[in-house]
Amino acid sequence: MRGVFGRRSTRRAGSWLKRSVLLSLAVLLPLGASVAGPAGTASAAFNPDGIDFWVDSSMGPIKSRVFRAADGNTDRVVYALDGMRARYELNGWENDTEIVRELTAANMNVVMPVGGPSSFYADWNAPSNFFGLGSSGSSGSSSGSANSGSGLLSGSAGPGKETTYKWETFITENLRYALRDQLGFNPNGNGVFGLSMGGSAALTLAAHHPDQFRYAGSYSGYLNISAPGMREALRVAMLDAGGFNIDAMAPPWGPQWFYMDPFVFAPQLKANGTRLWISAGSGLPTGVDGPSFDTVNAMALEALALANTRAFQVRMASLGANNVTYDFPAAGIHNWxxxxxxxxxxxxxMSANIG
Structure with a gap:
């Protein structure tokens, strides 16, 4: 028996795993602690069409921004997940892009959870701390910036440090049914998409909650987090994006870690028939990217995401999955x-496959 992948697929997947290792080291060594988060500056900011939708949770009250479909329907709902440097004022999709206007014009209701830096939108084991020490609290309350500094204890206290992150429970229970009960939103057949950290999380949520999420999109996601070197790359990224400890999220190489790895749970996505949109750029900049350290950083991050995403593509192909659209633009870096x-x-x- 040739195994799950077969000899050819095993060689191809192995090649991508080796590239993941090399790219992990490329990100870690020259760029130091600056590996986390997308490049680019805000170009949109607050959208007055949205409403603040607060929901209680074990983490405390959590805000989401909700935008109504142009035709007023309540059946078509999509969640937009942020990246590793998620802030507590606005979701990055609102702060840095104008895509919500196009989604609502396509008659989709948009839900943007706010906050959760470095969370991977997962249920963590424990509050993040280092040797029993939590955040320095130097940046004030949890309503402030979650990524105002870098280093071991950077960022404010609050969700994830004073309390344990329980983002999966929040999205699939607290928020889901509050939207149903208060706004009449359909709790089933929804879509979810995200970038980077949020792309990985979108696939995780869809795989384990297929009744809620019929559609999932990942852009520049880390879809092979068990590849050699990836955990340590993410460790450095999470330290930089708010001073979070990856060991509080999930122990290495155990069921909880594999639960979060799209490469591992790929068979569930195929079996569920989840419609997927998977993308990563080449890591090559274009004319919109200026010559700067941020651009070089974003190139390295996108190259790492591309290696992870290609490995996931090989994995899905080995399973005979035909429920995926892949898009690999010839140019593009880790940028909004x-x-x-x-x-x-x-x-x-997405519009054709939700609701």
């Missing part, structure tokens, strides 16, 4: 400009 373009390309397919 490219993720916004990807949403625009995805909208027709």
């Amino acid at each position: 400009v490219y993720w916004a373009d990807e949403v625009r390309r995805m909208i027709p397919d």
